Amino acid sequence: MDQGTRDELLGRLAEAVGSVTVAHPTRVAIDGPPAAGKTTLADELAVALREQGRDVIRATIDDFLFPRSQRYPRGEYSAEGCYYDTHDYQALNRVLLDPLGPGGDRRFKQAVYDHTADSVLSPPVTTAPADAVLVFDGVFLMRPELIDRWDLRIFVSTALEKTVDRAVIRERQVSSRADVERRWRERYIPSQQLYFATVRPAHHVDIIVHNDEPQQPAWEIQTH
DSSP: OEEOOHHHHHHHHHHHHHTOOOSSOEEEEEEOOTTSSHHHHHHHHHHHHHHTTOOEEEEEGGGGBOOHHHHOTTOTTOHHHHHHSSBOHHHHIIIIITTTSTTOOSEEOSOSEETTTTEEOOOOOEEOOTTOEEEEEESSTTSTTTGGGOSEEEEEEOOHHHHHHHHHHHTTTTSOHHHHHHIIIIIIHHHHHHHHHHHOGGGTOSEEEEOSSTTSOEEEEOOO
């Protein structure tokens, strides 16, 4: 395992992206629990890649949710509901991952849903250059529906207990501590435990980033 500064980590990840040789855009997954630091890492990696002259498509699983009316058939705090009923993987593959993959026409949409307005989106179709990089963050990205769609797989690992404290800080403008803690302890953390037990994501990824201390991260390159 290596440990270093944030910049050293980003340099190592950018190097890993650069070493992927495919004849289509490079599709990078940044997986991990809620509040592990996936979005921040993905944003920083996108900046680092753009500074190297790469064309970056930045997208997130939050833009591929089912509408709220469909997401809670098992109840608002159900961990199984979080895992099975939340994300529209068919749409994600159809409009983004498959067009950017082998045999795809590179004509993609980077969202189908606006979670702030709880409304379906139909953004214009964009065509990606063949050497573009998709940097995609989200939960459950190593699921069977998605596992074959990635050209580089990164997992951001953080103690699940730490994610509760981060979430309370992150969401303090919109939710009470009690509400955040209930959602994390009843829905999000058990859904991650279900995911770990079912899929074992760490076994499928290329790089694990240990993000308990974001300014002093550690990382390990997996050999399969």
